[in-house]
Amino acid sequence: xxxxxxxxxxxxxxxxxxxxxxxxxxxxxxxxxxxxxxxxxxxxxxxxxxxxxxxxxxxxxxxxxxxxxxxxxxxxxxxxxxxxxxxxxxxxxxxxxxxxxxxxxxxxxxxxxxxxxxxxxxxxxxxxxxxxxxxxxxxxxxxxxxxxxxx
Numbered sequence: 001x002x003x004x005x006x007x008x009x010x011x012x013x014x015x016x017x018x019x020x021x022x023x024x025x026x027x028x029x030x031x032x033x034x035x036x037x038x039x040x041x042x043x044x045x046x047x048x049x050x051x052x053x054x055x056x057x058x059x060x061x062x063x064x065x066x067x068x069x070x071x072x073x074x075x076x077x078x079x080x081x082x083x084x085x086x087x088x089x090x091x092x093x094x095x096x097x098x099x100x101x102x103x104x105x106x107x108x109x110x111x112x113x114x115x116x117x118x119x120x121x122x123x124x125x126x127x128x129x130x131x132x133x134x135x136x137x138x139x140x141x142x143x144x145x146x147x148x149x150x151x
Contacts, residue, residue, distance in 0.1 A: 040139055040141075040142050040143055040144035041142060041143050041144065042144050042145075042146055043143060043144070043145060043146065044145075044146055045145060045146070045148070048143070048145050049075050051079065052079050052080060052082065052083040052140070052143065053074060053075045053076030053077065053078065053079030053080040053083075054072050054073070054074060054075060054079075054080050054083065054084075054140070055072065055073040055075050056070070056071070056072050056091075056138050056145055056148060057071055057072070057073055058070065058071035058151070059093070059136050059138065059148050059149075059150050059151065060132075060150065060151040061125060061130055061131060061132050061150055061151070065125055065128055065131070066124070066125055067104070067122045067123065067124065067125055068093060068101065068122070068123040068124075068125050068130055068136075068150070069120065069122060070091060070093065070120060070121045070122075070123065070138065071118055071119070071120045072091065072118065072119040072120070072138075073116070073117075073118050073119075074113055074114060074115060074116065074117045074118070074119065075115070076115060077113040077114050077115050077117075080113050081113055083140050083141065083143060084113065084140065085141075086141075087106070087107045088141060089140050089141035090103065090107030090121070090140075091103075091119075091121060091138050091139065091140055092138075092139045093123055093130070093136055093137065093138060093139070094136065094137035094138075094139055094144070095129050095130055095134070095136065095137075096134055096135050096136075096147075099129055100139075101123045101124070101125075101126075101129060101130075102123065103121040103122065103123055104121075104122045104123060104124055105121075105122070107121070130150050131150070132150055132151055133149060133150065134149070134150045135147035135148070135149060135150075136148055136149075136150045
């Protein structure tokens with residue numbers, strides 16, 4: 001009985017470490033920036049899946065509104081490789097006011113792309129830049145997904 005409680009507590013350890021790391025490290029703030037030139041091509045979720053092999057299935061405010069959880073499923077690794085060629089193509093978030101949010105950790109230089117794999121990133125939600133119900137854009141280099149509603 002006590003071992004099952006200890007196992008339950010230990011299973012929470014990675015999440016607590018991530019929250020602690022994000023809370024104690026100076027996080028980049030949500031800063032309005034001018035749109036990159038040229039503007040990213042805005043595509044629908046269907047186009048992102050059909051042409052780029054990616055499905056954004058979760059944008060959620062979590063950790064007492066301190067983080068934004070982004071999850072992207074790789075539907076077709078070959079197509080995804082055309083979009084995710086460098087760390088600069090790793091997803092960023094854009095808020096309704098145009099602020100760009102950067103992931104809490106450095107993106108992988110060469111993410112492993114396999115059909116069915118899930119890419120995930122945590123973004124500091126500085127100054128509560130995003131609330132549940134807000135529209136959020138997901139930008140992959142020069143391609144942007146049309147805004148999705150944050151959960």
